[in-house]
Amino acid sequence: MRHLRDFEFIEAVIRAGSIRKAAEDMNITASALNRRINRFEEEFGYEIFERLPRGVRLNPAGELVLHHIRAQRSDFARLQSQVADLSGVRRGHVSIACSQALLPYFLPEQIASYRKDHPGVTFNVNARDRFEAERELSTFSSDIALVFEPHHLVDFEVVMSVDQPIYVLMRADNPLAQQKELRLRDCLAQPHVAPSAQYAVRLLLDAAAKKTNMERLRPIAESESFDFMRHYVLHEHALAFQFPIGLSLSGEHGYIARPLSLRDVPPGSLLLGQLRGRTLPVASARFVMQLSQAMQAYHL
């Protein structure tokens, strides 16, 4: 769009770190770009770039402008989405930052179900940890975040939250599979794999083990990939841990899942959220509503 063109050039300069490099990226002369930037600053009333000998860098005013640019663009996208919606077109795009756990079962099912009604809507799904997810929201890189136990929560507006007990994964022939509910001490006595430290599952397990004076987790394998861990238990007689929303509980994938007793380990909170105060495009807003309903089904 015409009226956002200055903003595109400004963003290009920010990315490139210098006007000349940005000019090359944008297929324009450095002098032309230089004048655009200068004219913008003049009209805006304040400089937004520091001039360094090797290039330019945003000053504090520029940081505000950058945020404004991002907000502006997202706002305009929402406007178009609203207009498209009222002309009955029902198209749009939804961008999601989510925990890894939701990638195999939950989100594919939800998205497929949504697209059955709204085939014009496209999706963007990226695995992000809870820090990155919030950052993605505040830079307008994602519309929606779906993560366990997010941290800051300053820019994160919680739309829906469900508690999830931790489940233990094992092969069907594991004797523990006979019990309906497992105790933490029984699990730690067996060989187990565990997610690395930044994941909510691991945090909860570590805290629980520490609290009850049991010995710490001694995973035979640590990984950032729940996919890997889910498959590992099929090969060696080991346990893995995961939230049920990331699992298939039918047993048809070869593994059995049993909940850890809530007496031992508190549940983790799965939070659905968006950037605080932001009005989402129509498609995203509707998908949030669907997710929110789907999450209620997981309510303890």
Place this chain on the structure above:
Amino acid sequence: MRHLRDFEFIEAVIRAGSIRKAAEDMNITASALNRRINRFEEEFGYEIFERLPRGVRLNPAGELVLHHIRAQRSDFARLQSQVADLSGVRRGHVSIACSQALLPYFLPEQIASYRKDHPGVTFNVNARDRFEAERELSTFSSDIALVFEPHHLVDFEVVMSVDQPIYVLMRADNPLAQQKELRLRDCLAQPHVAPSAQYAVRLLLDAAAKKTNMERLRPIAESESFDFMRHYVLHEHALAFQFPIGLSLSGEHGYIARPLSLRDVPPGSLLLGQLRGRTLPVASARFVMQLSQAMQAYHL
């Protein structure tokens, strides 16, 4: 600003109702303006005007665009205000829609006090009833509203609220001035003036009179001007009604004010608010904080 120019032209067309008239207003040729509008619609992807034989009119998509334009402009003003603030300039502009009652004492004092610290900040103060005030907020015509008992409350985000008992105004030689607190029936027995029906004071008085089976108000004069009524009691031996925040309680202006008993008439709520979800410019946000503190002093 450059990137808002299309928006200015669009607004001009909306105001004028036809491209030709708008072109005249904007000192431009109709053909040029026509092409701007057409180009915008083409780039935007949707028509925003209905072409009528006598001009043009916004279609529903256009309504959304209009709202976007207003939000955009306000957002840009806030950005400039934030940047100005961080360069230490402390300038800006605050636009207030408020009840008449706040014009004589409360707001002048508050604004003067604020401008002592921030002389670069300018103000816009307009008396609006509670319907108009909310409309002003949602069209971004005012930043802040300060009204009694606003109605819709859908777009109105309450920042602070204080209850105000109704006070009775009289000349110092009125025998009622001897009492610390007045009963409604005593007041209605005397000649009195009253605000017209749309005002909160009148609503409360009418409701109270009706409820207690007393006879209705029989004002010897009805007016929309509290200024008029305040002065009237100085000339004839009559009573007037007003919230204390609109009064000088020192007696130095010639009238005496006594509260109506809360047993007879419930207090009215003075609400300080802004457009829901909007982030105000720095100057406005700070002034809201000051108003909020000042209002606490009136807490019952």
Place this chain on the structure above:
DNA sequence: CAAAACCGGTGCAAAAATTGCACCGCTAGC
């Protein structure tokens, strides 16, 4: 019922804004 008054839209040339090119002065790094 016809003329006049407006309306949005378009072709074309004039005017204005933007861009590209050549070049300046400056600083960091070698």
Place this chain on the structure above:
DNA sequence: GCTAGCGGTGCAATTTTTGCACCGGTTTTG
């Protein structure tokens, strides 16, 4: 002290925008 890379500027070329004249259509007016 030399070079490479940077932001900035004067001037001409180029692209974009505008103004003017005019078209076809509809409503108002006499």
